[in-house]
Amino acid sequence: MKLKNIGFSTMQIGIVAIVLAALIAVSSLVSEYFASSYNMMIIARSLAFIGLVTTGQAMLMLLGELDISLGTIGGLCGVIAGMLMVNLGLNPFVSMLLAVMFGALFGLFNGLLVTGLGLHSLVLTIAMAGVYKGINLVLTKGVAITNIPEQVQFLGRGQVWGIPVPFIIMLVIALLITVIAHKSPFGRYIFAIGDNPPAARMLGIKTNRIRIMVFTLAGTLAALAGTLMVARLGTAQPSIGDSWVLPSIAAAVIGGVATTGGVGSPLGAILGAGIIGVIENIIVLYGVSPYWQGVISGVVVVLAISFDSISRRFLFGRH
Amino acid sequence: MASVRAPAPTSPAEPPGGAATDTTDGVLVEARGITQTYPGVTALEDVAISIRAGSVHVIAGENGAGKSTLVKILTGTESPTRGEVIIGGRPAAEDPQLFHRIGYVPQELSLFSHMTVAENLFMPFEQSGYGGALLNTRRMQRNAAEQLERFKINARPEQQVQSLSVSDQQLLMIARALSHRELDVLILDEPTSSLTASEVERLFDLINALRDEGKGIVFISHKSEEVFEMGDETTVLRNGKLVGTYPMADLDERRLLSLMAGREVDTDERFKPEVDEGEVILQVRGLTGPGFENISFELRRGEVLGLAGLVGAGRTESMQAVFGYLPVKSGDVVLDGEPLKLGDTSASVRAGLLYLSEERKLHGILPLQSVLHNIGVTLFDETARRGLISASKERARVSEIVQRFDVKTSSLGNRIMFLSGGNQQKAIIGRAMALQPKVLILDEPTRGIDVRTKIEVYRIITQLAEAGVGVIVISSEMTELRKCSTRIACLYAGRIQAEFDNETCSNEELVTAIFGGRRDEQ
Known part of the structure; x- marks a missing residue:
């Protein structure tokens, strides 16, 4: 009886959190290195970048949209940050801020194309991913920008009480966005649009404006991830972000966000990213060939979706 | 192919066709002691129904009485928690193939609107004998033409379904149910809800023809005139329980409605606003x-x-x-x-200026969201301050609306898709009212x-x-x-x-x- 009052999404987040905790517990039992503070830091740091992209992707998925170009937006904005501070000699913090604003602009552009032309976001953003990657290569000719000023590097490498700074940034932003998703009118409108777009319009919700805003948000977060990655590496690699998009979608799905929109939570998606991160880490610790990583992550996603569909059937009966 | 009799005005309360219906021999489908429970809800409790050959059997009940659950059990979509369905004298639980003898035409149009009439008629192709590697389009269209003729549907076999009128689509759905296989029983769920008077007549002619062929028809409708015009007998459900099965001739509208409601209902009441019209x-x-x-x-x-x-x-x-x-x-x-x-x-x-759509599912509810969020979505002017929603204020306001508009739900956290149609409608009207x-x-x-x-x-x-x-x-x-x-x-x-x-x-x-x-x- 109590379960009923919590609501489906809270329960789902609970399940994902329990799975993550269990995974961490098992991993610390099977590997003595796993729970070491050094290893935890590695996990946290890699989670920081994927987590930012996942947060944006999850918000888009709640709307029933997807953005395949988030990874290349991150990479391009990282390169832009590098060029602004190294080639143009701008203040490195200002450069990072400008690069993030570029990310917002790219996201806005995606959103305008999707809503203005009524395009399918999946198809459009696959194309835009190519465009952003192309601009990246035109700008860099495939060569990394080095000599990133040291004063910004703590944003990517630094620690506060032993916790990586980018992880803290990600966590603060993800929690903030979770609150917005569940506790603000804006967030509720996102759920409404993702659930039933015509009904949302009938209610007088500005569906297109909200779609554009969420695309902009996702672009901004991807750019933030990209520039923080530059600060962490100390170089602006053109390849930054190449492997971010699929994990961001997988994480959201594992975390209970429906690909069709209207169901889930950015918090669940972050926990999903955590599950992927821990699994990848334990694979490395166990010395499993990295070639197997893709197989295992893929299987985890399939398991997560199956679990979701089975639990739905159990809760609501067939059909 | 059986011939369809020429359209003729149907006399109201036509006597059950044929002597077979007066004996138990004519029973095509029988459900006994059906109980169906979902987590936290008992949708049906010890319900029984028998559908006879050559008769139109009305299932009557208010929203949430359990009509759709009973239909799901009769069509084998769900298996009951207790009780059994007997088709042609054999328990269907032992041979699920028996359910193929029962056809179901849902209330909403469920056709493939971008495909042709012929394709819609014969899908799935395996069952209709077109299951080869390639579709024999010409043969399919020829057979489709026969069916269209039989059911008097104004369409060409190669026409896209979306270009058909609503009534032709409705008839096409019935034709689809009947053209696949030999059906004993056809269940029609609110078949007239999007038809106009003359189109309803076409449908009723078809139903009468099917009855004369000896099929059993289950007819679900909220429109009393139709129920009395078409029905031979009626099974009344109330709150998941069987009230009884009655010959239609023994009932009048008032009696039927009070059986459904469990108390007297005044249907003649007129509603005229007691107000002088303003500017x-x-x-x-x-x-x-x-x-x-x-x-x-x-x-x-x-x-x-x-x-x-x-x-x-x-x-x-x-x-x-x-x-x-x-x-x-x-x-x-x-x-x-x-x-x-x-x-x-x-x-x-x-x-x-507000508009509430007739397409409740398509344009009205947010199916996956809770009742709370469905109604709360229009209240943010009152419930949110500085961009954040006050959970307690929202809950209080929504409870008020739920009470005022008498929306029946066991909890505000329930997904609205699990509410009955009438309660969804009241929730949507309540939500609109909140916008003043x-x-x-x-x-x-x-x-x-x-x-x-x-x-x-x-x-x-x-x-x-x-x-x-x-x-x-x-x-x-x-x-x-x-x-x-x-x-x-x-x-x-x-x-x-x-x-x-x-x-x-x-x-x-x-x-x-x-x-x-x-x-x-x-």
């Missing part, structure tokens, strides 16, 4: 767009304007355009003295809703008008328009054909205008 609140001038032309009218505060017309006359299109959901080529709308920005629903809502509209357009507000809830909806409409709201009601049911409107406008082929005062006009005048005639025609 003009809405002016529509020369509105023209896809499907409607030169629509002009005025609406006063406290007035209930009924919009009558055939399906396809442009009622929905023109009102959705007034609301800003559909585009407009020319014309303008003035709301409370201010010109309204067209094509922008959020501007309309802000200005106080100046003008409210209700498109078929009682479609698929039981009689008692209908009366509640009429009462709400009356209260709104008395509170000074201008109300527009689109409806295909003449009795509904006569019951609750003050004025009736008839649309025909996208234009307003005539306007009448509900107090002084006759049914004949209205019907004539609906069919596009002037006074003395038809």
Whole structure:
């Protein structure tokens, strides 16, 4: 009886959190290195970048949209940050801020194309991913920008009480966005649009404006991830972000966000990213060939979706 | 192929066809001791029903009485928690293939609108004998033509389904159910909900022909006239329990409704707002767009304007355009003295103009969200401050609305998709009311809703008008328009054909205008 009052999404987040905790517990039992503070830091740091992209992707998925170009937006904005501070000699913090604003602009552009032309976001953003990657290569000719000023590097490498700074940034932003998703009118409108777009319009919700805003948000977060990655590496690699998009979608799905929109939570998606991160880490610790990583992550996603569909059937009966 | 008898006016309360129905031998399908429980709910408790050959069996009950659950069990979509379904004398639990002898035509159109009529008829191809590697299109279309002829459907086999009229699509769904295999029983769930009077007649001719062939027909409808016209016997459900099975001839409307409700129901009540009409609140001038032309009218505060017309006359299109959901080529709308920005629903809502769609599932509810969030989504002006929603305020306001509009739900956290249609409708009306509209357009507000809830909806409409709201009601049911409107406008082929005062006009005048005639025609 109590379960009923919590609501489906809270329960789902609970399940994902329990799975993550269990995974961490098992991993610390099977590997003595796993729970070491050094290893935890590695996990946290890699989670920081994927987590930012996942947060944006999850918000888009709640709307029933997807953005395949988030990874290349991150990479391009990282390169832009590098060029602004190294080639143009701008203040490195200002450069990072400008690069993030570029990310917002790219996201806005995606959103305008999707809503203005009524395009399918999946198809459009696959194309835009190519465009952003192309601009990246035109700008860099495939060569990394080095000599990133040291004063910004703590944003990517630094620690506060032993916790990586980018992880803290990600966590603060993800929690903030979770609150917005569940506790603000804006967030509720996102759920409404993702659930039933015509009904949302009938209610007088500005569906297109909200779609554009969420695309902009996702672009901004991807750019933030990209520039923080530059600060962490100390170089602006053109390849930054190449492997971010699929994990961001997988994480959201594992975390209970429906690909069709209207169901889930950015918090669940972050926990999903955590599950992927821990699994990848334990694979490395166990010395499993990295070639197997893709197989295992893929299987985890399939398991997560199956679990979701089975639990739905159990809760609501067939059909 | 059996022949269909020529269309003829059906006499009401036709006696059950054939002697076989008077004995238990004619039973095609029987369900015994059916109990169905879902987590936290008992949908059916010890229900029994037998469907006889050559008879139309009505399942009657209010929303949430368990009609759809019983249908799901009869069609084998769900297996009951307790009890058994016996088809042709054999328990279906032992041989699920038996369920293939029962056809089901759902209320909503569920056709593949971008595929051809023939493809729709014979899908899935394996079952209809077209399952080879390549489709034999020519043979399929030839056979489809036969079926179209048999069911009197106005369509060509190669035509795309989306270009068919709603009634032809409805008949096509029945044809699809019947053309696959030899059916014993056909279940029709609210088959007339989107049909106009003459189209209903076509459907009834078909049902009569099927009855004469010895099929068992299960007929579910909220419209009493239809139930009494078509039914041979009726099984009444109330709150998941069996009230009884009665020969139709033993019942009258009043008796049936009180059996369904468990108490006396007054259906003759008329609802007229007790208020003097106020100033003009809405002016529509020369509105023209896809499907409607030169629509002009005025609406006063406290007035209930009924919009009558055939399906396809442009009622929905023109009102959705007034609301800003559909585009407009020319014309303008003035709301409370201010010109309204067209094509922008959020501007309309802000200005106080609301539209509630007839397509509750498509345009109304947010199915996956809770009742709380479905209603709460319009309340943020009251419940949110500085961008954050107060959970306690929201819960309090929503509970108030749920109580006031009598929405039955075990918890506010329930997904709204699990509520019955009538309760969904009340929730949506409650949600709209919370916005305190100046003008409210209700498109078929009682479609698929039981009689008692209908009366509640009429009462709400009356209260709104008395509170000074201008109300527009689109409806295909003449009795509904006569019951609750003050004025009736008839649309025909996208234009307003005539306007009448509900107090002084006759049914004949209205019907004539609906069919596009002037006074003395038809």
